[in-house]
Amino acid sequence: MATIRNRQSSTTTSISDQKSSDNTNKNIKDVALKEKSDPMIYIIFMSLLLDLLAFTIILPLLPSLLEYYRVNDSSGLYASLTTRVRWFQQLLGAPDRYLSVLFGGFLGSMFSFLQFFASPIVGSLSDYYGRKPVLLMCASGISLSYLIWACSSNFALFVLARIVGGISKGNISLSMSVITDVSNVQTRGRGMALVGVAFSIGFIVGPMIGAMFAIFANKTASGGAWFVLPSLLALGLAVGDVLLLVFCLRETLPQEKRAREISSALSYGLQLLNVSSIFRFSAIKNVPKKDVEALRTIGFIYFLYLFLYSGLEFTVTFLMYHKFGYTSMDQAKMFLTTGLVMTMLQGSVVRRLPEDKIRMYAIYSLYLIVPAFITVGLAEDSRMLYAGMILFAISTAFAVTCLTTLVSKYGNDDQKGSVLGIFRSLGALARALGPVVGSIAFWCVGSKITYLSGGLLLLYPALALQRARI
DSSP states (O other): OHHHHHHHHHHHHHHHHHHHHHHHHHHHHHHHHHHSOOHHHHHHHHHHHHHHHHHHTTGGGHHHHHHHHHHHOSSSHHHHHHHHHHHHHHHHTOOGGGHHHHHHHHHHHHHHHHHHHHHHHHHHHHHHHOHHHHHHHHHHHHHHHHHHHHTOOSHHHHHHHHHHHHHTTTHHHHHHHHHHHHOOHHHHHHHHHHHHHHHHHHHHHHHHHHHHHHHHSOOSGGGOOTTHHHHHHHHHHHHHHHHHHHHHOOOOSOGGGSOSOHHHHHHHHHHTTSHHHHHHTTTOOSSOHHHHHHHHHHHHHHHHHHHHHHHHHHHHHHHHHHTTOOOHHHHHHHHHHHHHHHHHHHHHTGGGOOGGGHHHHHHHHHHHHHHHHHHHHHOOSHHHHHHHHHHHHHHHHHHHHHHHHHHTTSSOGGGHHHHHHHHHHHHHHHHHHHHHHHHHHHHHHOHHHHHHHHHHHTHHHHHHHHHOOO
C-alpha cells in the first residue's frame, strides 16, 4: 500500500510539475507575443520612407525653381507675389539679399497651414471609415501633386501642386494612428521610433538627390523645364507608395472600434478648425479629466517647442548660404551628417526605450536643443557649426518621437486618430508660424541674436515638461 501511495504521489507531483511548466511556457509565449512588433508597422515604415524621399527631393531645388519661375512665369502670379513680398520686406527694413528667405518662408508656411487644416479632418474620417481607405486617398493626392508639378509650365501650376500636396499630407498622422492601432505599451515606442528613422533616411537621401540635380541639371531659362525629371522621380516614388498600401496594408481599425456615426467623427475635425479648441483638446470627450489635462499640457509643450525649433531650423540653410558660403552640395553633406546621427540613434536607442523612460528622455532632449542652437548662433567656422548641428541631430532624434509616444497613450480606441490628428495639427500650426517669425527675426536682428534668444527660449518647454504631472 505504501508503494502504491508513493507512486500516486509521484504521479500527482509529475502532473503538477507538467502543468506548472506548461503555464510557464504559456506565459513566456504571451510575453513574447506582446513584445513582438506587428508587421504592419514595417509596412508603414516603408510607406513613409517612399513618401519622404519624394518630398525631400524638392528641398535643395526650391531656390532654383523660384529663379526659373521668375524668368518663365506666364501666369503673372510670381511677379504679383514678389511685389507684395518686397513691400513687406521694405516695411521691415530687411536687406535686399534676404528677399529669397522671406519668399521661401511664406511658401513653406502655406504648405504647413494646409497640413494644419487637413490633419485633424483626415484623422476624424479615418476613425469612421477606417485607416486604409483614407490613407490611400492621401497617398493618391500626394501623387497627383507631383504630376501637377511635372506639368507646371508656370508658377500658378507649381503653387497648385504645393496646395494639393499640403492638403494630402494627413498621411503622417494617419501612419501614427496605424502604429497605435497595432501596438501595445511594450511596442509603441519602437513603432514611433521607426517613424523617426523613416524621416532621418528620407532627409539623408532625398536632399542628396536634389543637390545632384541642383549641380548637374541645366537651370537656366534656355535650358527648358529642367525640373521635369526630379518631379517624375518623386511621382514614381509616390505611385510606389500607393501600390504598397493597396497590396500590403491591412485595415488596422476594426469595425467595432470605429466611430458609430460620420457626424460625430466629423464634428471632431470641424471643432479643430478653432485654434483654441485644438489647444484645449475639446474634441476629445468621455475620457478622464486628468487625461484631458495631460493632453493639453503635452500639446502646448509640443507646439511651443516646434514653433521655436522650426523657426530656427528653417533659417539654418540660409545661415549656411549667407554666412558660410555653403553650396547646395555642402548643405547636402550637412543633411547627410545630421541624418546619419538621427538614424543611428533612432534605429538603435530610441526604438528600444522602455515605456517608463520615455518622459525622461523627452525632457533631456528638450534641454539638449538649447546648447545646440546657441552653438550654431555663435559659430564662426564650419567646425563649430557642425558641432552645433550634431547636438541638434541628437536632440531631434529623441524629442518628437518621445512626445508623440507620450500623447498616443491617451484617448479611447475610436479617438486615437483624432488625438494624433490634433497633435499633428498643433505641430503643423507651429511649423506654419515658426518659419515666418524666424525669418523676420533673422532679417531684423541678424543670425546671432536670433539663435541665441531662440535657444534660451527653448528652455521653457523643457522646464514645463519636467514639472508637468503626466
